[in-house]
Amino acid sequence: xxxxxxxxQSDLADGIRRLCEGRFPLESIRSRESTAHTVDRDGxxxxxxxxxxxxxxxxxxxxxxxxLAEASLVFEELGRSLVPGPLVASHLAAxxxxxxxDGSVVVGLVERPAGGAPGADVLPIVIEHLADLDxxxxxxxxxxxxLDPGSLDATPLPRPMDPLTPVWSVASLPTxxxxxxPEVAAWWRRDGxxxxxxxxxxxxxxxxxxxxxxxxxxxxxxxPIGGFxxxxxxCADMAVRAEVARIAVQAAAVTVDQPDVGDPxxxxxxxxxxxxxxxxxNGRSCIQVHGGMGFTWxxxxxxAYKRARVLATTFGTDGALAESLADxxxxxxxx
Amino acid sequence: MDxxxxxxxxxxxxxxxxxxxxxxxxxxxxxxxxxxxxxxxxDTHWQRLLFDAGxxxxxxxxxxxxxxxxxxxxxxxxxxxxxxHAPYVGVNFVGLLHxxxxxxxxxxxxQRARFLPxxxxxxxxxxxGFSEPNAGSDLASMRTRAVRDGDDxxxxxxxxxxxxxxxxxxxxxxxxxGPEDSRHRGISWLILPMDSPGVDIRPLHxxxxxxxxxxxxxxxxxxxxxxxxxxxxxxxxxxxxxxxxERGTAFVGDLLExxxxxxxxxxxxxxxxxxxxxxxxxxxxxLKAELDALWALTKRNVSQAARTGIPGVGGTYFxxxxxxxxxxxxxxxxxxxxxxxxxxxxxxxxxxxGVLPAGTMVEDWLRGISLTIAAGTSQIQRNIxxxxxxxxxxxxxxxxxxxx
Numbered sequence: 250x251x252x253x254x255x256x257x258q259s260d261l262a263d264g265i266r267r268l269c270e271g272r273f274p275l276e277s278i279r280s281r282e283s284t285a286h287t288v289d290r291d292g293x294x295x296x297x298x299x300x301x302x303x304x305x306x307x308x309x310x311x312x313x314x315x316x317l318a319e320a321s322l323v324f325e326e327l328g329r330s331l332v333p334g335p336l337v338a339s340h341l342a343a344x345x346x347x348x349x350x351d352g353s354v355v356v357g358l359v360e361r362p363a364g365g366a367p368g369a370d371v372l373p374i375v376i377e378h379l380a381d382l383d384x385x386x387x388x389x390x391x392x393x394x395x396l397d398p399g400s401l402d403a404t405p406l407p408r409p410m411d412p413l414t415p416v417w418s419v420a421s422l423p424t425x426x427x428x429x430x431p432e433v434a435a436w437w438r439r440d441g442x443x444x445x446x447x448x449x450x451x452x453x454x455x456x457x458x459x460x461x462x463x464x465x466x467x468x469x470x471x472x473p474i475g476g477f478x479x480x481x482x483x484c485a486d487m488a489v490r491a492e493v494a495r496i497a498v499q500a501a502a503v504t505v506d507q508p509d510v511g512d513p514x515x516x517x518x519x520x521x522x523x524x525x526x527x528x529x530x531n532g533r534s535c536i537q538v539h540g541g542m543g544f545t546w547x548x549x550x551x552x553a554y555k556r557a558r559v560l561a562t563t564f565g566t567d568g569a570l571a572e573s574l575a576d577x578x579x580x581x582x583x584x
Numbered sequence: 585m586d587x588x589x590x591x592x593x594x595x596x597x598x599x600x601x602x603x604x605x606x607x608x609x610x611x612x613x614x615x616x617x618x619x620x621x622x623x624x625x626x627d628t629h630w631q632r633l634l635f636d637a638g639x640x641x642x643x644x645x646x647x648x649x650x651x652x653x654x655x656x657x658x659x660x661x662x663x664x665x666x667x668x669h670a671p672y673v674g675v676n677f678v679g680l681l682h683x684x685x686x687x688x689x690x691x692x693x694x695q696r697a698r699f700l701p702x703x704x705x706x707x708x709x710x711x712x713g714f715s716e717p718n719a720g721s722d723l724a725s726m727r728t729r730a731v732r733d734g735d736d737x738x739x740x741x742x743x744x745x746x747x748x749x750x751x752x753x754x755x756x757x758x759x760x761x762g763p764e765d766s767r768h769r770g771i772s773w774l775i776l777p778m779d780s781p782g783v784d785i786r787p788l789h790x791x792x793x794x795x796x797x798x799x800x801x802x803x804x805x806x807x808x809x810x811x812x813x814x815x816x817x818x819x820x821x822x823x824x825x826x827x828x829x830e831r832g833t834a835f836v837g838d839l840l841e842x843x844x845x846x847x848x849x850x851x852x853x854x855x856x857x858x859x860x861x862x863x864x865x866x867x868x869x870x871l872k873a874e875l876d877a878l879w880a881l882t883k884r885n886v887s888q889a890a891r892t893g894i895p896g897v898g899g900t901y902f903x904x905x906x907x908x909x910x911x912x913x914x915x916x917x918x919x920x921x922x923x924x925x926x927x928x929x930x931x932x933x934x935x936x937x938g939v940l941p942a943g944t945m946v947e948d949w950l951r952g953i954s955l956t957i958a959a960g961t962s963q964i965q966r967n968i969x970x971x972x973x974x975x976x977x978x979x980x981x982x983x984x985x986x987x988x
Binding site: 504 | 880
């Protein structure tokens with residue numbers, strides 16, 4: 250048993266971090282804020298060339314043949330750089346949709362609400378990044394279907410919560426061309442939860458780092474505010490929250506790769522639950538540490554909070570995740 | 585990142601498990617919690633059994649007489665003992681985890697020969713005299729005074745939180761040998777025989793009703809200079825050396841106990857019907873996610889210690905997160921007992937299905953309260969994370985002197 254990140258794994262993550270710092274600096278990402286096209290196609294291709302999308306694809310299928318453990322480290326870096334776009338969907342689609350693996354085709358994903366689910370008859374279906382998508386996949390318990398994004402009668406929604414995640418609404422989804430069955434849908438949900446959780450961990454860490462940097466430099470009452478315990482402890486809690494969530498995500502990814510060490514579905518649900526919470530809470534704390542400036546568009550503190558909210562709605566929401574963990578403790582029916 | 589155990593690690597686990605299966609049924613019944621002589625006899629008997637089987641000081645280096653196991657084997661050891669409900673380290677805690685490792689690292693050959701085998705065999709019990717009524721979080725401000733008089737130190741002062749003092753043979757004692765304001769530069773580490781004239785012990789009842797704590801009053805107690813471990817005024821560093829023996833496994837038993845408490849609580853919720861409430865199920869599910877993550881964090885910390893030999897920052901993260909989770913778990917289990925939790929006593933359920941485990945649950949809830957206080961309060965831990973890990977400006981007191 251050696252649960253440390255290996256040198257190879259940490260080099261891989263460092264490489265992606267450098268790529269993101271060079272290719273997706275915050276100023277360049279923010280230049281696309283509140284537009285319909287926040288995916289940088291050339292940058293997407295570079296992510297593809299770096300292996301972001303075909304990392305877990307078998308070598309004989311043209312992939313790198315690595316595990317979800319490696320992918321989760323890569324996705325943590327993508328989250329840390331706030332790279333916008335359907336990263337998880339395109340990664341999952343590699344091998345199923347031509348061109349997803351090398352980043353030449355941008356693939357999005359939307360969940361088809363199960364009949365009878367709360368809100369299914371009232372709430373419209375909201376799709377992210379529609380204008381940037383070449384292919385839209387539809388996920389349900391029955392399997393995965395494929396739609397032409399241009400064929401949808403979708404309404405762009407003004408003032409998207411995350412200025413880097415434009416959204417559209419449709420009343421319903423047309424029948425999609427089936428491309429995979431229920432088994433694939435089940436592992437997509439699980440791996441999608443882990444990779445989304447990895448993005449959340451990256452953002453939770455980003456929010457912590459930004460808050461700490463600000464707390465060191467901002468002087469009030471003649472001292473940097475980070476010297477006051479009220480602020481220092483807020484930052485310490487952010488660091489702990491990010492670290493615990495990171496460990497949960499890495500353990501879930503390893504459990505998917507090595508299923509004899511535990512139940513991958515349970516581990517994935519736990520990781521997503523803690524990572525969503527870490528990203529949302531750290532995003533909120535980051536704003537708080539920035540005070541009034543945190544409430545403005547001028548400083549980027551709000552970006553992680555908003556993106557965290559977006560990601561928390563995908564691949565399992567808190568209530569459902571907690572219920573599935575409870576089911577692992579004991580079935581919910583009968584005494 | 586590999587969570588699979590190697591063949592050698594699995595072999596260690598299965599032989600330990602076989603030994604536990606064979607030995608545990610032979611143990612005498614557990615003494616009552618307040619019967620301290622009985623508890624000493626029980627815990628030291630268990631230590632002797634471990635010694636005879638080669639499991640004493642599993643985490644001690646071979647040169648100290650220990651087994652010299654890897655950090656991963658130590659994790660397996662603690663995991664298997666907890667799963668088998670083997671006795672807790674109990675009154676042997678200070679000897680095995682603090683005093684022994686300190687003497688291994690800093691003691692003279694004579695001190696090692698005199699004290700180490702007795703700890704490993706369960707012959708002698710130790711207690712700790714570090715904290716004082718006016719030196720808690722700020723330990724370096726301690727004032728218990730030791731004045732040199734010939735071959736002895738004459739020690740006067742007061743210590744607190746001295747667990748197991750009533751049944752201890754020796755106390756690892758921190759005393760002020762430097763000037764009053766010398767803080768961490770004027771402290772020495774002494775071995776105090778507990779039967780020395782001038783030692784007065786007063787038990788201190790905890791909010792959980794237990795009596796393992798004591799106050800220690802020292803009135804001109806003579807301690808031989810030969811009982812000093814390390815140089816005079818170097819006791820602070822000597823104390824810190826022990827911390828490097830911590831390999832991320834300090835809370836393994838505690839954490840697995842919490843996992844079991846969650847199962848017990850879920851079983852109670854199913855019995856009462858509370859489990860049909862989605863709010864209750866979600867709270868339980870959330871606690872499971874937290875406990876699973878903390879178990880994974882333990883494995884990360886142990887892996888790190890196995891490679892580098894020193895614990896990383898993960899231990900501080902663990903303690904902060906675990907103590908909060910434990911509080912939540914305590915509150916959760918208590919809420920399910922409703923008014924049956926108004927006494928720390930197992931009572932018969934009216935459904936005819938046997939007792940309700942209110943005793944364990946209420947006690948666990950009460951004991952859990954100590955976790956954000958003992959071994960560095962959560963507030964001190966947050967200062968450590970903020971200052972040492974995140975690099976935020978120091979507290980004024982911390983800048984002026986040392987702090988644990």
